[in-house]
Amino acid sequence: QQQVKQSPQSLIVQKGGISIINCAYENTAFDYFPWYQQFPGKGPALLIAIRPDVSEKKEGRFTISFNKSAKQFSLHIMDSQPGDSATYFCAASITSGTYKYIFGTGTRLKVLA
């Protein structure tokens, strides 16, 4: 129940295309869903986050779509660029509980020039 399942494991997209990464969870007590971006040799950096009271959040080319009934959320990267090539992690947390994140296993994105 504490797992967050992330797919795909890897993704190759042409420059200008849309990258889509999906995550699914079981625990309905989760109420904070961040996405992290990690470049090789660096620590993860917060990209965008959403709470379940909204169905979509957009920041620049990055959008989170949230489907509460399906217990799924996804990251969309519009107009993907070679500089977006990185590993992306979704996570889930219970903000009133133990303050811990449960991370997905990551998606390695490569954007071809």
Added chain:
Amino acid sequence: NAGVTQTPKFRVLKTGQSMTLLCAQDMNHEYMYWYRQDPGMGLRLIHYSVGEGTTAKGEVPDGYNVSRLKKQNFLLGLESAAPSQTSVYFCASSPRLAGGMPQYFGPGTRLLVL
């Protein structure tokens, strides 16, 4: 602000040796975390702290100990290193915010246990 810093950046240990990884943050965050990252496994929580003087076990605590004597520092100790502890270790800190608690990560410590 330096954010979250980790010392050392890289270390090689022999089986059975001990070491301490240091994490420091200058953002006055209440919460601090230690994760390990292994290929295909994502980030797994080792220990965490919700305030100075307090620590708690995460998902994979065996073989590790932690201390948080000062609010800005969180130490991760390996008393007797094993090859299974070869990994990249990340420290993170988080403020307590209503509506969500973003975690800010350090650059990582790469540990090789021979």
